[in-house]
Amino acid sequence: MSTAYAASARAGRTTSNKSLREDTVTQTEPRLRVEHLAKSYGRGDQEKQIIGDLTFSVDKGEVACIVGPSGVGKTTLLKCLAGLHPSTGGAMYIDGKPLDGPPAEMALVFQDYSRSLMPWLTVEKNVRLPLRHMRLPKAEAAERIEDALAAVGLSHAAKQYPWQLSGGMQQRVAIARALAYRPEVLVMDEPFASVDAQTRFELEDLCLSIRDKLDMTIVVVTHDIDEAVYLSDRIVAIGGKPAGVLEVIDVDLPGERDQITTRALPEFAELRSRTLSLIRKAQQ
Ligand SMILES: Nc1ncnc2c1ncn2[C@@H]1O[C@H](COP(=O)(O)OP(=O)(O)OP(=O)(O)O)[C@@H](O)[C@H]1O
Structure with missing residues (x-):
């Protein structure tokens, strides 16, 4: 590993992600900040507002998962973040610096690797x-x-x-x-949706190890609520037409995450139910 990577590496998380972060990182500005983001497609009579008002932030070295009903605007949000589509309102920042256009600090991974x-x-x-x-x-x-x-x-x-x-x-x-x-921020749109369940678990663990080794901030869109709970430091649940933030859920699961023991924790089940209920309600 090069010195550039090694310098930011943090070996072995033995406590929860959050408490370790609080011990090791002093920061005032979140790595990524989204404020009152709005996005419409089309113009005039054809204008359709997809995102009404989204506000959330993600700290350095955190994984945040974006979840919400199908068609709510999750990919649209990522495309705005990545500068692939212009937003129509609000603002986005990396380390306090306003984003306008594709940010040099961000890299994208899509579902369809093939x-x-x-x-x-x-x-x-x-x-x-x-x-x-x-x-x-x-x-x-x-x-x-x-x-x-x-x-x-x-x-x-x-x-x-x-x-x-x-x-x-x-x-x-x-x-x-x-x-x-x-990149400082890795953005992934349903990155593990096209692989079998066992490979998916391996890739989820890879995602966490990248975050740990490189102290990277990772934003993932997923439909899989269990995956969101397993990966996240915070879950951003979005819903509504136009979309807004339903809730930002802090995920402070105890211990280092492990596919068997973490998923068996009562806290994991609680977080899954809470997230699922939010999305079900938003679908009604
Ligand atoms: N380029 C575009 N022009 C016009 N409408 C668009 C465009 N891209 C997406 N939309 C519309 O925006 C809405 C949100 O789409 P988006 O793909 O962001 O949702 P999503 O939450 O990612 O959906 P899914 O979970 O099914 O992948 C949909 O109604 C879609 O038809």
Whole structure:
């Protein structure tokens, strides 16, 4: 791992994420802040307001999951964050700096890894793609690629092609490509929806290990409420037409997260019920 990554690494979370964060991070400004965000599509008679008023924040080193009924505007929110669509109201900030246009500090991972990877390029060259326009010195680009592949456990597959890999491994390549960019904020839209249940668990744990090792802020849209509870430091439940924040739920589960023991905790079941009830109510 390079010094740039190692410097921000925090090995071994033994207490809850929140208490460790409180011990180690002193900050005044959240990493990501969304204030009264509004978004409409179309104009005039055709204008449709999708997002009415969204306000939430995510701190450095936190995972936040966005959940809500289908069609409520979750992907629209991510597209506004990523600067792919202009918002029509409100403001977004990274470290207090207003976002306008695609932020250099953010990288995106989408669900459909099979369409996002170039089949004619090796894993290593796929990961190199977003670096091309950065015109980095050769050695730095090589180091970033090596670090990103190591972070997702794919150093051994650098010379393979995407079609030689399983679906889960391909999604790891897509994540490595985002990491090579060295973003402050990693934004993922239903990133694990296309893989089998066991691989999904592995990728969820990979997501948490990236957060821990790289102190990264991660925003994930998911339909899977259990996944949201498992991954999150906070869940942002959105609903309504136009969409607003139903509730921001702090997830302070005890101990290091583990697919078997964490999911069996009574606190986990409570958080799942609370989140599910919110979404059910919003659907009525
Ligand atoms: N480019 C666009 N132009 C016009 N309307 C759009 C556009 N993109 C999305 N919409 C509309 O915005 C609404 C919200 O869509 P969005 O994909 O953001 O919802 P979502 O919560 O991510 O849905 P799902 O959970 O089903 O993926 C939908 O009614 C959709 O038809």
